[in-house]
Amino acid sequence: MDTEKIFQLIDRVLPFEACLYHQILPLSIEGNTLHLGMVMLDDVAALDYARRMVGYQNYLLAPQSLSSESHHTILTTYLNYSQNRPTPPKPPKPPEPPKKPDLHSKETLVVESPDELEWEECHKPAARSLQNTIPDPHHALPALAISTRYSEEPIALLSQLPPSRLIQELLGRVLGNGIGRLFFDRQEKHGRILWSQNGVLQSVIEGVALSKFQALLDELKQLTHLPLTPVTEVQQVEIERSYQRDRVLLxxxxxxxxxxxxxxxxxxxxxxxxxYQKQQLTTLSRDALSIAQKLRQKMDELHNHTQTATPLTVDQLQPDMVPALNQVLQIVEQQLTELKQIRDSYNKEN
Incomplete structure (x- = not known):
């Protein structure tokens, strides 16, 4: 493998964060085809993400198997390369005349996510959206209690803290606005922790003892209500909490x-x-509509069969089938009514 070309593709096509999270690697480009190394070829989420991102640049994907060891080695080398390469000097900017503050201006926040997020989104720093605050105690989420004591200290100096304190300090750093990420990388003799914010690597804790490394993972499992037993396959969980009166998703x-x-x-x-929540709603709405169309198709088939079947065949239908279907439809109808009410209420507020 040509590591220099891979590094260029990480910089240009699939960012380091995405490669790390999804265990993928852009290997080479031939024509309009990008050869993608994947540790798990059956990882549908990783494949969908990569296909969407390279699709923006009009590339087709050609997935191929990649060993976990090769993936780890190349990303480690890239990390060292990116930290040590010189930063090009910025050209001096001509002085700008002072401007009057525009109280109605908007900022653009550029974010990166290895999942369903796109590259750009609008962010209003001065006024918080109703959807991101927790004003109503009846709909309050469980609070995320985070206590930091060393927020001014470099993260690399915190490795001597006990796991319960260290995880608090780490969480305190990734809970800034945008997308925070901690990657717990287990190596043969020790572990390391990488912290990034909005797709930019912030700091690395090297040489974490494996006993402490596992204790940190157990702290995360307890936080997200996962069993402490070692996993044998990939496990994913999401929890939503209130932090400083903002909604946060872990x-x-x-x-x-x-x-x-x-x-x-x-x-x-x-x-x-x-x-992210907007994209999730879009995906769920599309899936729900597809399922509803399939249900209608099956109901049409069932109706046609009963119209042409003999009385004996119709009598052999499951006796509870029609009441059960009717109950399902009543529940769906009630949920549709609630969705319409939520939509109408949102439209009035906006």
Whole structure:
């Protein structure tokens, strides 16, 4: 494999964060085809994400198997390469005349996510959206209690803290606005922790003892109500909490590896969370409509069969089938009514 070309593709096509999270790697480009290395070829979420991202640049995907060891080695080399390469000097900017503050202006927040988020979204720093605050105590989410004591200290100096304190300090850092991420990378003799914010690597804790590394994973499992037993296949869980009167979404992914468990914790807050939830609603709406169309098709087939079947055949239908279908339709009708009320209420507020 040509590591120099792979590094260029990570910079240009599939970012480091996405490769790390989904265990994928852009290997090469031939014509309009991108050869994608995948540790797990049956990972549908990883394939969908990669296909969507390269589709923006008019590339087709050609997935191929990639060993976990090769993936880990190349990303480690890329990380060292990216940290050590010189930063090009910025050209001096000409002085700008002072401007009057525009109280109605908007900022654009550029974010990166290895999942369903797109590359750009609008963010209003001065006024918080009703969807991202928790004003109503009747609909309040469980509070996420985070206590930090060393928020001014470099993260790399916190490795001596006990696991229960260290996880608090780490969470305190990733709970900033946008997309925060912690990657717990288990190696043969020790572990390391990578912290990134909005797709930019912030800091790395190297040489974490494996006993402490596992204790940190157990802290995350307890936070997200996962069993503490080691996983044998990928486990994913999402929990939504209230933090400083904002909604935050914590997405934990535990992955088995040759050396044991490793994990990625993604935290979405503010505009990033709102955009992610919008995409989730779009996907669920599309899936619900598809299922409804299939149900109608099956009901048409059932109706046609009963019209042409003999009385004896119709009598052999399951006696509770029609009442059960009717009950399902009543529940769906009630949920549709509630959805319409929510939509109408939202339209009035906006």
């Amino acid at each position: 997405r934990l992914r535990i992955t088995p590896s040759a050396n044991g468990e490793q994990a990625t914790l993604q935290v979405l807050r503010g505009a990033a969370l709102k955009f």
